[in-house]
Amino acid sequence: MGFPVSLTRPNSTAEWLQRAAADPIARHPKHLPETLDFRQHAAVFLNTYHAAPAGTEMGFPLVLEEGHLTFPLELTAQARYAPFIGNGRFIGTFHVHPPAPESSPAPFFDPQDLANTLRSDNAGFLDLLLAGDRLYALVRSNPYVYISAHHVNRNPLLLQEQHAEMLRRRSKDTADPERPEQYRKVSLYWFQRYHLALYEGDPQEPLKRSFTPEGRW
Numbered sequence: 001m002g003f004p005v006s007l008t009r010p011n012s013t014a015e016w017l018q019r020a021a022a023d024p025i026a027r028h029p030k031h032l033p034e035t036l037d038f039r040q041h042a043a044v045f046l047n048t049y050h051a052a053p054a055g056t057e058m059g060f061p062l063v064l065e066e067g068h069l070t071f072p073l074e075l076t077a078q079a080r081y082a083p084f085i086g087n088g089r090f091i092g093t094f095h096v097h098p099p100a101p102e103s104s105p106a107p108f109f110d111p112q113d114l115a116n117t118l119r120s121d122n123a124g125f126l127d128l129l130l131a132g133d134r135l136y137a138l139v140r141s142n143p144y145v146y147i148s149a150h151h152v153n154r155n156p157l158l159l160q161e162q163h164a165e166m167l168r169r170r171s172k173d174t175a176d177p178e179r180p181e182q183y184r185k186v187s188l189y190w191f192q193r194y195h196l197a198l199y200e201g202d203p204q205e206p207l208k209r210s211f212t213p214e215g216r217w
């Protein structure tokens, strides 16, 4: 007989991160947890969000060290990170789109975020974004789907044009109150295409899985 295990126990997230770092099979849509719990890190995420100057996308790498998630804050947003940082393993990034209405930050993962995430030389599989008071977690659920880093270097706006065009078709007016939702829907097109799973919620709550890509690997 097993003990009842809560799905939202912070430890279960740390355990899954460790499994997923060691073996991509743990990231297969069939093996994804229903929730990811980053509540114990909400303060550092929210502080970064509120301290970020308008027009910047501050962030830092997520490093798994002896089963714990750590944040080398001195290594703020670089384009690329080595697979191992210090004594830990690089598993992804955290960044913010600051709460600055004048710079109209993207309400969700933008096309550059997605192109960076999908780079073939990205050793990570988890990207966290705090935007509009919501925490989003993107998981690369298929390690065999990526975009050549060479293409992203040559054209960092690789996905931008198509994203802008798809958004224009859905929402013409930048003042449209539906626009943030339409923006999110357009980005989700790449979530399906490149097999990315999405979790989201209040940073002080466990994040629920809200999008699961379909497809085999």
Ligand SMILES: [Zn+2]
Pocket: 057, 095, 096, 097, 109, 110, 113
């Ligand atoms: Zn971003």
